[in-house]
Amino acid sequence: MIVTRFPPSPTGYLHVGGLRTALYNYLLARQQKGRFILRIEDTDRARYVEGAVENIIETLNWASIDHDEGPDIGGPNGPYTQSERLKIYKEKVQFLVEQGEAYHCFCTAERLTEMRERQQAHKEAPKYDRHCLRLAAEEVAKKLNAGEPSVIRHKVPGGKKVSWKDLVRDEVSFDSDLIDDQVLMKSDGYPTYHLANVIDDHSMEVTHVIRGEEWLSSTPKHILLYEAFGWEIPQFAHLPLLLNKDRSKLSKRQGDVAADDYRKKGYLPEALINFIALLGWHPGGDETQEIFSMEELIEKFSLEKVHKGGAVFDLEKLDWINWQWRRRKFDELPGEYEDKLLNLVENEIPANWRDDAELLKRCLKTVAEKVIKEPSTTVENLSFYFKEKVTIDAQLIANEKMKVDLPLAKNSLEKAFEALSAAPESSFDDEEALKTLLLELVEKLGIKNGQLLWPMRVALTGEQFSPGVFELLWALGKERSLERLKSAAESL
């Protein structure tokens, strides 16, 4: 059975790159009917951020990336938080020391810095000189007993070619001579990432390690550790990075990187998931589909189709995908169109706009496309309907392109007022009737459509952009419409 995992470090809120890594791990596990584990790697106490664990779990829930084992729900191979597994790491690393695969090191930070500087000055690769490996056993014991601060290093075997078949990058290989003796256990008693990650992946039965490209050069260190322990080595897959517009590694400076930011901005989880899934992966073939549900992603995902090159995190397409998803979800809502619409923007609407339910419904319907696309713009799109008094900007109503000047506008409004006054109340329930009526008026006056309709639209709304005149009349009703037309005509 396939077991994948997502092991974030709680040094900040879950960012979109992490979300994508989690997603790919999740997709593979679900598709192969395997297990997906969430593990918290909190071994860096200095960078721990309060609330990060909660945010990570919440965001994954929001995105519908759910795990089968994790710190919040437990599982057979817990605990799933590394700070609670310290005993396990101590025990395992002790085994390595006894096997001669690892050794205590008492070198101070100063000595290490000095050593590296010297090596760099001689144009050598900075690498630990194994000073403490030459210490006699009694001496090590003595220092340990004296409580001298120390770390445990992996005695990385030299002269080996470490290679593996990466599921994304194919054959990758490193020369073990270039690999430093990694610190496995820090002097504060916490393991380093390398140690904890290998031990946990093994004890949690992880079969596929799918992670970001930044881990590529750590992988040989991990493989060597698996070998030192005598454990089976899992499959590795290294994902391409997410990039800024300038193709540097995605960073906070150039925009929002926390998945939470997108959630707060009102993006649908389906849209964000859809978008990041396509950043570095595509089902391929003749497939021209762009909108994928989680179910479709699970069905179609494959590591072979993951790209090697990084992808720029460019929001323009996200906006479009979000719009597609909004429309899709709106269409799938049960009930009548008007009720769905009202439901959708329920929370956006001020209390005093609800007095006249019929009016509100009609108004909403005229701006349906816009509020479905962006519910947060509901108020801004509707506010002109609920204004006490519409103020007319003469410069706006006199429109050169529309061949409308002030006297003509005034005349059009007066004629429209007359014609609509004479119309029965019921024709205001019928957009077609209004259209016929007004187009007849246009013909009678011998003017162009715009010469009547443009001034009317401005009179009814006071706005430059708005729904069309027939819709406006229908939504406002006879009384309000006439009132606005009259007051506009008088103001000119």
Added chain:
RNA sequence: GCCGCGUUCGUCUAGUGGCCUAGGACACCUCCCUCUCACGGAGGAGAUCACGGGUUCAAAUCCCGUACGCGGUACCA
């Protein structure tokens, strides 16, 4: 510096030796619809497949080199 990885329209991508005078999507432009914006519809522009060599009858696809970018080189993950 050293090690490793990468490179197809502005962006996301299709492409696994002939179907490629390189396809799709977003963004952009034009037109249509039209009383404005948006929506919708129809078109357009946009990539000498990073560059240079090979291999081959044939290369975006295979090989070598170069450039550029990125990652790593921590008692960070």
